[in-house]
Amino acid sequence: MSAPEPGPARPLRRDVAAALLVLVVWLVPIGQGAIQAAPATWWPTIVRDLGSISCLFRHRPESVPYFFMQVLREGRREWEPVDERALFPMEPFGYRTRFDRFMERFGAKHEASRLDLARWVADRDRTLNPKQNPVVAVRFLAGSQKIDPARPPVGHWQKPEPTPQTVRVLSSHDLREETGRPGR
Structure with a gap:
């Protein structure tokens, strides 16, 4: 009888935390910016900057x-x-x-x-x-x-x-x- 093959490796907690951080701090504001033309003002300034760097402009300035x-x-x-x-x-x-x-x-x-x-x-x-x-x-x-x-x-x-x-x-x-x- 041979030893069972090991299953796929589980992701490390730090990798999961990093993925969640990218999702919340970057992808969500960019997604919100794509829908509303800019990340919401309740986000901290640094997060708004990261979200607006996608250069999504829906309205031209007057x-x-x-x-x-x-x-x-x-x-x-x-x-x-x-x-x-x-x-x-x-x-x-x-x-x-x-x-x-x-x-x-x-x-x-x-x-x-x-x-x-x-x-x-x-x-x-x-x-x-x-x-x-x-x-x-x-x-x-x-x-x-x-x-x-x-x-x-x-x-x-x-x-x-x-x-x-x-x-x-x-x-x-x-x-x-x-x-x-x-x-x-």
Whole structure:
């Protein structure tokens, strides 16, 4: 009599757990995104990102949001535009900078995020431009450019020049009021 042949190997618990994790964290949001055009907002941000990476677009955007920063230097009265390329040299999102991506994702909605960015801009400007007067205030502007299907844009998109008619002030942050803040 010969020994019985061994049956198929049972999957390891870690393999089952990994498969369930992929199913719940990636495949379900992608499936939901395929049906509803995007994973639901109740998913954590990282899961929504993983689900929306499938690039399923059911609706074209009606407009393109854009943002600007301006600084006020000590002893000056005029707001100056910020050279975004100097502060955010990487362009991981096509022709849009990390500043654009940050503002679309967090900054346009959260005052605290803009305040943190204003502090960082002032500190970074001090490092990059030590001979210029220090930045004492930062303000953020937002605009939106309508997309005309009859005349689609040609070439790569660029921000239009800010004018009082095309942008609105999201917030202004006077950093002089923060002299008691640690590190100042």
